[in-house]
Amino acid sequence: xxxxxxxxxxxxxxxxxxxxxxxxxxxxxxxxxxxxxxxxxxxxxxxxxxxxxxxxxxxxxxxxxxxxxxxxxxxxxxxxxxxxxxxxxxxxxxxxxxxxxxxxxxxxxxxxxxxxxxxxxxxxxxxxxxxxxxxx
Numbered sequence: 458x459x460x461x462x463x464x465x466x467x468x469x470x471x472x473x474x475x476x477x478x479x480x481x482x483x484x485x486x487x488x489x490x491x492x493x494x495x496x497x498x499x500x501x502x503x504x505x506x507x508x509x510x511x512x513x514x515x516x517x518x519x520x521x522x523x524x525x526x527x528x529x530x531x532x533x534x535x536x537x538x539x540x541x542x543x544x545x546x547x548x549x550x551x552x553x554x555x556x557x558x559x560x561x562x563x564x565x566x567x568x569x570x571x572x573x574x575x576x577x578x579x580x581x582x583x584x585x586x587x588x589x590x591x592x593x
Contacts, residue, residue, distance in 0.1 A: 460563040466572040467581050469564070475499045475571060478530040480523040482571065483509065485582045488560075492582065496525060497564050497571060498533075500544035504571065506564040507547050508579070511535040512557030533559070 470482050481498040486508070494509040494517060509517045513535065519525050520536035527534040532550065533542040540552035547559030563574040575581055 460561055460574075460576065462563040462565045462572070462574040464574055466565070466574050469497060469571045469573050472566050472569050472571055475504065477502065478526060481519070481525050483519070483523050484573075486562075486575075487580045487582055489578055490580075495562055495573075495579075496523070497562075497573070498525060498544065503545065504564050504566055505544055505547075506562040506573065507533075507559040508562065510560070511537065511540055512542075512549060512554040512559065513538055513540050513552070 469484060475482050475497060477499050481496040483494055483496045486493055486495045488508065495506060496509050497504060497506040509519065511518055514537065516537050518533060518535045525533045533544050535552065538553050540554035541550050542548065542554070542559055543550050547561055549555060549557045562579060563576070565572050565574070
């Protein structure tokens with residue numbers, strides 16, 4: 458089940474940028490302060506968003522940038538080990554992901570735009586933050 462949108466939101470894209478069972482919208486977030494990617498897709502008319510990370514191994518799922526669905530456009534598929542997830546719930550339905558689930562993110566459409574609602578654990582990347590220096 459997707460988390461309930463609450464609090465402040467971040468605009469992601471226009472609603473038209475996410476076609477039914479098409480290419481997902483991918484963006485960068487921070488989970489517990491560490492950079493990860495997230496994605497939003499439309500499936501059976503519903504907008505869904507998850508962290509771009511397989512439950513089996515912490516690797517990105519998409520087999521091409523923004524391409525998460527299998528050839529039949531029925532399941533979210535991990536490109537590395539073939540774990541399959543139900544798009545509506547993120548629940549593992551096959552492969553090495555066991556009884557796991559993708560981490561859902563709260564998204565909502567308003568006025569032809571898609572918005573993401575960050576949580577305590579998953580925050581936006583601060584684009585105006587100074588770039589950390591590399592250790593010498």
